[in-house]
Amino acid sequence: VTGRRLPRSFYARAADLVAPDLLGHRLVRRSSNGLRLAARIVEAEAYAPDDPASHAFRGQTPRNSCMFGEAGHLYVYFTYGMHFCMNAVTGRIGTGSAVLLRAGEPVEGIEAMAANRGRDGLLELCSGPAKWTQAFGVGRDLNCADLVDGEDIWIERGSRPGEVAVGPRVGVTSGAEVDWRFMVAGDPFVSRKRGGRA
DNA sequence: CATATGATCCGCT
DNA sequence: GCGGATCATATGA
Numbered sequence: 001v002t003g004r005r006l007p008r009s010f011y012a013r014a015a016d017l018v019a020p021d022l023l024g025h026r027l028v029r030r031s032s033n034g035l036r037l038a039a040r041i042v043e044a045e046a047y048a049p050d051d052p053a054s055h056a057f058r059g060q061t062p063r064n065s066c067m068f069g070e071a072g073h074l075y076v077y078f079t080y081g082m083h084f085c086m087n088a089v090t091g092r093i094g095t096g097s098a099v100l101l102r103a104g105e106p107v108e109g110i111e112a113m114a115a116n117r118g119r120d121g122l123l124e125l126c127s128g129p130a131k132w133t134q135a136f137g138v139g140r141d142l143n144c145a146d147l148v149d150g151e152d153i154w155i156e157r158g159s160r161p162g163e164v165a166v167g168p169r170v171g172v173t174s175g176a177e178v179d180w181r182f183m184v185a186g187d188p189f190v191s192r193k194r195g196g197r198a
Numbered sequence: 199c200a201t202a203t204g205a206t207c208c209g210c211t
Numbered sequence: 212g213c214g215g216a217t218c219a220t221a222t223g224a
Contacts, residue, residue, distance in 0.1 A: 058221085063219080080216080080217070082216070082217055
């Protein structure tokens with residue numbers, strides 16, 4: 001059953017408004033063999049313009065250029081020599097803001113995700129930003145992919161969470177004072193279980 | 199050209 | 212709880 005996609009206008013707002021609103025919706029990936037993978041978003045972090053923790057903070061570069069493009073596209077980056085992470089680009093064009101998709105609850109294509117990850121256990125498939133990209137087969141080729149009109153990856157409307165917990169973003173060295181990490185309160189699929197208040 | 203470091207994960211202790 | 216894996220990117224010489 002295919003759901004309704006979130007429209008461009010959903011993404012074209014400030015990252016700290018988009019991030020909590022993404023919780024409960026479903027990230028859907030159509031792999032090259034036509035298989036559908038889906039996970040319910042349970043954790044997301046906002047990265048704003050003029051945010052020292054953001055990749056966009058020091059201006060536009062080839063790596064982060066998608067962040068400065070149209071909202072509703074995917075920003076994929078490679079880090080730690082072995083991991084990819086993915087973001088939804090937000091805000092007005094040219095501002096450089098995005099929401100990091102940190103964790104999801106696997107919903108469709110669980111066997112394929114386990115194969116992509118090289119391990120099974122529902123809790124080990126999408127419970128972290130780099131785990132999730134690996135489970136979904138998201139790499140460089142999906143950088144700048146259009147989540148609104150593209151055919152490779154998109155976000156469909158899902159059930160909104162009852163309660164949203166917030167906390168400081170994970171792994172940031174500066175900008176730790178703002179609570180821009182948003183998660184479904186008490187959800188077992190959230191990464192790094194510690195931290196987070198209602 | 200050289201170097202430092204990272205929006206992480208995993209296995210071991 | 213800790214450290215290693217492993218390299219693209221950015222920055223400075």
